[in-house]
Amino acid sequence: MKYSLYNLVKNSFSYHENWEKAWSSPDLKPEYDVVIVGGGGHGLGTAYYLAKEFGVKNIAVLEKGWIGGGNTGRNTTIIRSNYLWDESAALYNHAVNLWEGLSSELNFNVMFSQRGLFHLAHSVHDMQEITRRGYSNYLNGIDAEILNQDQVAKKIPHINVNGRYPVLGALLQRRAGTARHDAVAWGYARAAENLGVDIIQNCEVKGIDISNGKVVGLQTTKGSVKVDKVGLVPAGHSSVLANMAGFSLPINSVPLQALVSEPVKPILDCVIMSNSVHVYVSQSDKGELVVGAGSDAYNSYSQRGSFDMIEHMMAPLVELFPIFSRLKMLRSWGGIVDVTPDRSPIIGKTPVKDLFINCGWGTGGFKATPGSAHVFAETVFRGEPNDIAAPFSLERHFSGALVDEAAAAAVAH
Amino acid sequence: MFIINCPYCGERDQTEFTCHGEAHIARPDNPSEISDEEWGRYLFFRENPKGTHFERWTHDHGCRRWFNVMRDTVTDQIIKTYKMGEAKPEISNE
Amino acid sequence: MSNQNRTIYGGKVNREKPINFVFNGKSYIGYQGDTLASALLANDVHLIGRSFKYHRARGILTAGSEEPNAIVQLGLGARTEPNIRATEVELYEGLEASSQNCWPSVNFDIGAMNNFLSRIFPAGFYYKTFKWPPSMWLFYEHFIRKAAGLGQSPTAKNPDRYEQKFYYTDITIVGGGISGLLAALGAGRSGCKVLLIDENPELGGYLLDYNFSINEKDGKKWLKKIIEELDGLANVTILKRTTAMGYYDYNYLTALEKVTNHHVEFSNTLPRERYWRIRSKKVILAQGAFERPLVFADNDRPGIMMASAGQKYLSRYGVLPGKSVVLFTNNDHAYLTAFEFVEKGAKVTVVDTRDLLNARISEKCKLLNIKVFKSYSVIKTYGDKKVNRIEIQQVDKNQNQLTGEVENIHTDCVLMSGGWNPAVQLFSQSRGKLKYDLKINTFVPDKIIENQKIIGSNNGQFNLQENLNESFEAGIAAANELNFNSVEKVNWTGKEEIEFTHSDVEPYMLGKKKVTKGSKHFIDFQNDVTAADIFLAQREGYISVEHTKRYTTTGMGTDQGKTSNVNALALMSHIHNKPVDEIGHTTFRPPYAPQTIGAIAGRSVDKLFDPVRKTSIHEWHVENKAVFEDVGQWKRPYYFPQNKEDIHQAVKRECLAVRNSLGILDASTLGKIDLQGPDAAKFLNMIYTNAWSKLEIGSCRYGLMCNEHGMIFDDGVTSRLGENHYHMTTTTGGAARVMSWLEEFLQTEWLDMKVFCTSVTEQWAVLSISGPNSRKFLEDLTNIDLSKENFPFMKFREGEVCGVKARIFRISFTGELSYEVNVPARYGRYVWEKFMEHGKKYNITPYGTETMHVLRAEKGFIIVGQDTDGSVTPSDMNMDWIVSKKKEDFLGKRSYTRSDTVRHDRKKFVGLLVNDKKTILPEGSHIVEKALKQPPMKMLGHITSSYYSPTLGYPIALAMLKDGISKMGEQVVVPLMNGKIIEATVTDTIFYDKEGKRNNE
Secondary structure, eight states: OOOSHHHHHHHHTTTTTTOOOSSOOOOOOSEEEEEEEOOSHHHHHHHHHHHHHHOOOSEEEEOSSSTTOSGGGTSOOEEOOOOSSHHHHHHHHHHHHHHHHHHHHHTSOOOOBOOOEEEEEOSHHHHHHHHHHHHHHHHTTOOOEEEEHHHHHHHSTTOOTTSSSOOOEEEEETTOEEOOHHHHHHHHHHHHHHTTOEEEOSOOEEEEEEETTEEEEEEETTEEEEEEEEEEOOTTOHHHHHHHTTOOBSOEEEEEEEEEEOOBSSOOOSEEEETTTTEEEEEOTTSOEEEEEEEOSSOOOSSOOOHHHHHHHHHHHHHHOGGGGGSEEEEEEEEEEEEOTTSOOEEEEOSSBTEEEEEOOTTOOGGGHHHHHHHHHHHHHHSSOOTTTGGGOTTHHHHOOOOOHHHHTOOOO | OOEEEETTTEEEEGGGOEEEEESOOOOOSOGGGSOHHHHHHHHHOBOOOSSEEEEEEEOTTTTOOEEEEEEETTTOOEEEEEETTSOOOOOOOO | OOSTTBOSSOSSSEEEEEEEEEETTEEEEEEETOBHHHHHHHTTOOOOEEOTTTOOEEOOOOSSTTOSSOEEEESOGGGOEEEEETTTOBOOTTEEEEOOSOSBOSSSBGGGHHHHSGGGOOTTHHHHSSOSSGGGHHHHHHHHHHHSOOBOOOOSOOOOOEEEEEEEEEEEEEOOSHHHHHHHHHHHHHTOOEEEEOSSSSTTGGGGTSOEEETTEEHHHHHHHHHHHHHHOTTEEEEOSEEEEEEETTTEEEEEEESSTTOSSOOSSSOSEEEEEEEEEEEEEOOOEEEOOOOOBTTTSTTEEEHHHHHHHHHHHOBOSOSEEEEEESSSTTHHHHHHHHHTTOEEEEEESOSOOOHHHHHHHHHTTOEEEETEEEEEEEOSSSOOEEEEEEEETTTTEEEEEEEEEEOSEEEEEOOEEEOOHHHHHTTOEEEEETTTTEEEEEEOOSSEEEOGGGGTOOOHHHHHHHHHHHHHHHHHHTTOOOOOOOOOOEEESSOOOOOOOOGGGGOHHHHHSSOOBEEETTTTEEHHHHHHHHHTTOOSHHHHHHHHOTTOSTTTTTTTHHHHHHHHHHHHTOOHHHHOOOOOOSOSSOEEHHHHHTTOSGGGSSOOBOOTTHHHHHHTTOEEEEETTEEEEEEOOOTTOOHHHHHHHHHHHHHHTOEEEEOTTSEEEEEESTTHHHHHHHHBSSOOTTOOTTBEEEEEEEOTTSOEEEEEEEEEEETTEEEEEEOTTTHHHHHHHHHHIIIIIOTTOOOEEEEOGGGEEEEEEESTTHHHHHHTTBSSOOOTTTSOTTBEEEEEETTEEEEEEOOOSSSSSEEEEEEEGGGHHHHHHHHHHHGGGGTOEEOOHHHHHHHHHHTTOOOTTTTOOSSOOTTTTTOGGGSOSSOSOOTTGGGGGSTTTTOTTOEEEEEEEETTSOOOOOTTOEEESSOOSSSOOOEEEEEEEEEEETTTTEEEEEEEEETGGGGTTOEEEEEOTTSOEEEEEEEOSOOSOTTOOGGGO
């Protein structure tokens, strides 16, 4: 049944008793053309685009827990594409273009809210960095505005521009914003199932069957399955799955925490990021401030982080917004992020034939969801990455052609 | 928030330390003789196990010494800390 | 009439001490000892706020920190705080509070219209609509955002202060009810260091509100004695008004203490709140339990509250919340409250879902004239802003349906009790595993992970007698396990008139039809989640507990589901016909209760947000009106404006002074590392890209440091002071990083190398003098021979300057004749002032970092981090001359032969001169292949440094340009965001004194 205001009103007369399942719980079939391992936004999206754009009929998505339960449901929902390098800009902007039509495409409101994102600059060096990135964005066709201190103060009520590290300016991307994270997984799941994709939850992959260097099957907690192609999209467990297939990755899995405040009436209508004072914050539609910052430096699969990271989010938040000091932190949580050396993802082929991987999104995977899913679907379908995905190969770690977004933020002199 | 037993100073709060990733990755003796792939593996590829992990920490706000930690990445429990140069402990199969 | 609901006697409020307060603009009087909630109830105010989604009238549900409904905006102006639970606010003189989420008033709330439209707003309605047209979402969202949120954020800076305290203890006990107190007594008598935390202003917990006996005597007196003994134990610290918030790994607890929140006057000396960070060898959780609401239609009206809350308002505050009361229960224990209400003059009717009743209770009900409806359920309630009537109907348990006549009861207060849920939040945060207990129908602790005990009702144990002795013994055992001596066990006999036995969760009254046909059975009061919403989520496939939670938002309010969780899970269990254990539960996350952001930030705000590093000469710069820039934590003079100069005028003057006579720069922030040891040269050979073996004593050499990926990450001059002694300099921002880098390789890779590194950045003040007159100037002040022959460029000498022991390095970052004079930091300002005084005749000019940047750019010297960005090799910077071809190995070397690093079209460091000789290119703007009317345009590189050169009289720029070396002399274009296109010529990077004569003078 189509989701619309009309149907919402219509169903209210039957007390909403006639809505169909957004997705069902089918049994695992013995054989699939493509199995996607990982039921987060990227994995479900990959299945959706494989079915929709490439006509693949027999697809399953295997999720070890509940769909959207990994980083899709644990992030701070920021979406932007103002990356420095051409390769990243192409990938993330592909995503933003898809985000813009996603609610209509999926017939599910993912609440992509383009309320604008400000990257704050706190030093001469920061100003140089945002100017460089702003120009790079501008010339790549990505909207960018470089603001001075007065403009920032005017556009962001209540921000403290005269703190320990004054705000000297900001890079504004108006097309950036936030979306409702859970809805992305649910929307893709529902749309994929409508195209015949089997979404199988509580199904953990325990082994990968390889014959003559080609993937042929998977061992799961719900039985074994024969496959023609497999796409691994297991954020938080990329190395675990890769090890199962006999190869390793340039990845460390570390805890990343985020938190929300109690809900309050609208007070912040844009997204704020500061790399120097080190916090990012936006206000959700529910009214909660959604706050994030850095990851812990140690490897962990516990989905917990250390308390000092929380402290190091709150002090910068109060530094930038002294008015938030009396608000209350309501809930904090942790996720596992797979961090690559250059903070760019790995999308493409693996040493195993017909086994493809999409991982290493680090702290920033949510924003790329539709773009990542879209290019990965094509990679799986064609067996080769397309132009957007190609620079993100595993091979770059041998050739040295890193897409180093971490280095680009550079270091103060 | 761990308590870490620095082999030089004893038990201290995690906030005094920094983790520097996987331990026991020796720098190749003959970098010029190995392939790009081998060099890339040394530089970037890591075990990243779900389970026992050997990793390097420094006691930054203390003795500034580097040492190794054996820790379970699922429970975050530290199994052992030991000095640089000491042999990698065995993983018990309990 | 004031305090009309106050009983004639009873309660522990001080009726001699009236307190004035204001709610929604109206003045009231409460008493000392009241909470805002009890004082409002005493004044017959029941309508406190409006609910989140439907704007339904809401009152006071509980009497504690689990309150979902009675949350208010407290205080005014900069001190206003949203979402404060009225049930926790201790009344103080002049308190002002108001209702939230209503307009224009809580009594007449326009938003209440939502309640009538609620049929089209089921759980998740927003996912199904507002999608078309896509461009309109921001418009729809604007109204959704306005409708959402609860209270208002302050809009001024917080005037209050928060503090943090680090605390180490043997045992921390969370909860000062009977279990916690006795555990503290056991551990305290054993002699170990005990910290007891309780969120209330008074210790005693649940027993403060109920009658009980110890050894057949009045229990309250016994309780008082226990607390007195604890107060007297020096090894026991008691924190009241303190909520344990987070339970992190290795028994790390955080707790928030309200220090002055309840004070009449704001304190200038005390913080508002204190954040405790506690590390304990052992933790004992004794947090007790929350009473569980019952789920029935319109169970949310003001006047409907938990039985235990009614009990507390009556016994502790002397407030009778209603006179014609219905108790709706599924357990025996709640009858105590019925009896208490009758005793205080209320008429009570009981609706009990069970068909069998304890004979003793039956008898007492008869005696007190309490009518009991057995096997009945409340099925609906009425009343606009307060409950005034309910409907009840008999329950046929076997058929799982309602049967018989609907009966009406007029009432002004419904007390409900659905049993008790242990407060397992902290336990669960500590990774403790839960199991579902079918006897009391709730989750109880199962497996403990940390070094911890959990006792009393927190552990699902509700029997007073057993809790008394077990808790005391748990305290002794905990101390014992930490090697403290045992103390004698005690045997107390404790008795309540009615013991808690068991209770059912009551999903059957939600017979499917009843739920979905329009009436609202609330599960989560604050977030307006009804039973129908839970049904809808299951119907639509959101059947994982996490999906149900996220889709319906149940348990996601500011109470974090303390009253709603178990009912939601029980209902899911009912719908799926599966045991609750199989349904599972969502993860409990810190904090236990909402905690103040400012308290977590603590003192790390304002000036203390991050330490400011200042050089020993800093105050002189301040006195001489320097404008500062932040470089890492350092404050560096950016420029020194004179009169009303702007930055351009000042920098121009400073530059020309250096080029023509004499300038002075405070370069103390430069990183300095002292290297000693027989392997120092060998070590430097590995660390730097160039060769160090042949550097003579007394000589200086510039070096580049690269990471193993081959990319430049720092640079600086290192000098050989002695046979095995080197002085390394680093960039200001890179000092700590370089230090760690050196230590890493010495301690992890080359353990056999004998080298010591010591950071000496702060030990030396560095006065860099530069300009053609610098030799003449310095000669007068030092005993060192400065002659060209005896002290040439790139040499180092020791001696005295202005009578102070000094090291002079003859190195230059400006291209002029320069000396870097290092003196012990404590003499920095002294020597600086001497220099300024003596330099007058040369018009000595202090200059800042901006002038330094211009001067070095004129010479094409790079700044790591500005001209490089972590993705460039020495070769990219045309610095192959500094990369040794002979050395077998150094850090980064191997990476230079990879396919990407040998690529011919890599970006190279070049100079740019704009053709109009006027425009200063923005640093960060890009060179494109071809200027087009609008983007996208293919980029070839970017401007890294760009200045007006006062020396040359026109702008200069440095850039990274694809295949730049082969483009020398070619024309390039730089499009600006304002549409202008700037043309420039590619040049060499050295714009001034190409031969480098001046610094060799």
